[in-house]
Amino acid sequence: MHMITEPPSLFALQIATLSVIVISAHQLLLRARNRQVYRPLAVCLLAIGFITALPISKTLLPVSFQVLHLIFCLPALLLVAPSLWLYSIGLTCQTPWSFQKSDIKHFAPSGFGCLVALVALILPEQYRYAILVNDNLTLVEQAPTVLRSVIYGLLIVTFGCVLGWIAQSAWYFYKLINRLHHYHEQLKDVFASTEQKELRWLVWLLISVGGVWLFIALDLFLDNLFSPIQFDQHLYAMMLLLLVYSLALWGLRQKPGFTECYELADSHEFVSDPTSSEQVKYQRSALDHQRASQIVTKLEHAMVVDKCYLDANLSLPKLAKHIHTPSHYISQTLNETLGMRFFDFVNQHRVDAAKQLLAQEQDAILTVAMEVGFNSKSAFYTAFKKHTTLTPSDYRKQHQIEGNQ
Known part of the structure; x- marks a missing residue:
């Protein structure tokens, strides 16, 4: 057995990382x-x-x-970004996600990596060892012409795959950030409170992973051309453990953002493509001006009389059920007739109610926020300033000054 001694502390970090991955993956597959x-x-x-x-x-x-493990690290490397992308698609879909034939294309690079690995496996054993274990090309130079050409071609293709992984990761990183941006906007068409659904943890994780990815990409690039970057392996192992732990922890805790809407999937009241425009979204709608006016009346009654905005977890499906109107008609009415999203429509009424409480009572700001339906003080401050250009504290002070004059 060929033994390579690792420092005990570094080996412990690697074992800890692998343990977190195995346990978390098992739990995720059970939930799947x-x-x-x-x-x-x-x-x-x-x-x-x-x-x-x-x-x-x-x-x-x-x-x-x-050697076998090292060879198949290439397809594994090309599998990471597409898998994270499909997971993000599943979290942000308005209908339950399932693997489709169209998703197979995302695994084409990894499939090509498997092909490269299989070609490497059929090389004579001494040449595989010379390249992967001893880093000795002298033996390769002595190989028959055809075999030598195959080996050098394989090395070039492998280096191209490493560069391809860098490009692939950058492309999926861009797609993920863009997807999450559209998802945050789409949440406002369905929910009045979005703080617990915004996947902020995934954004910060992507930024952190992006930093580590840049370092690894640079190290791989330099390792294949010149020499690897000299750095403390403990630091890299600790960063990897922290990132894996965060991804596993939040992945196990996170539910898809539109879980509450899944029962409407068969009625096609929601579109699953977050990039579709409102014009495309409503182009087949049968909603006319008269029906839209009736829905506006129902919406105002639900807010002013029934005070539905007091429900901190109010969503478009809940409101649709309350006023007995299809969700997509409400969404279309809000966007085309009132020029507002569901999120802004509900929070406008919450802010109006908060203004009355701030003027009449001396309760704490947080108490007022909770009484009118907000889930947090930060969400209350953001919405209040958006609709009044003032913070709740400034509004209360201004009202007191006006009252004393």
């Missing part, structure tokens, strides 16, 4: 029986785990298994 959205995240974590386990295999496994 009922909701497929967790399956891509499990695949993403397992791919990361396969790469992370490389130093461990160098310590514990025979050289033949080390």
Whole structure:
């Protein structure tokens, strides 16, 4: 057995990371029986785990298994970004996500990586060892012409795959940020309170991963052309453990943002594409001006008389059920007739109610916020300033000054 000694502390961090991945992936796969959205995240974590386990295999496994492990790290590397992308799609879809044939294209690079790995496996053993274990190209130079050409071609293709992984990761990073931006906007058409659904943790995680990715990409690039960056392996291992732990923890806690709307999936009251325009979204609607006016009357009655805005978890489906009107008609009326999103429409009434309480009572700002339906003080301040250009405290002070004059 070929043993490579790792410092005990570094080996412990690698084992801890792999343990978190295995336990979390197992839990995610169990949940995927009922909701497929967790399956891509499990695949993403397992791919990361396969790469992370490389130093461990160098310590514990025979050289033949080390080589096999190293060869298949390439397709695993190309599997991480597409899996995270599909997981994000599942979290932000307005209908329950499931794997479709159209999703297969995302795994084409990883499939090509598997093909490269299989070609590497059929090389004579001594040449695989010379390239992957001993880093010795002298033996390759002595190989027959055809075999030497195949080996050098394989090395070039592998380097191209590494560069391709850098481009692939950058592309999916851009797509994820763009997707989340549209998702945040779309939430406002369905929910009056969005703080717990905005996936802010995923945005910050992506930014953190982006920083680590830049470092790894630079290290891989330099390692293939010149020499790797010299840095403390403990720092890298700790960062990786923290990122994996965060992804696993939040992944296990997070539900898809539109879970409450899934029962409406069969009625097609919501579109699943967050990038579709309002014009396309409503182009087949049968809503006319008279019906829209009736819906406006119902909406005002629900807010002013029934005070539905006091429900901190008020959503478009809940309000639709309350006024016995299809959700997509309400959404269309708000957007085209009132020029408002559901989020702004409800919060406008909450702010109006808060203004009365601020003028009449001396309750704490947080108490007022909760009484009118807001979930947090920060959300209250944001909405209040948006609709009045003043903070709640400034509004109260201004009202007191006007009252004393």
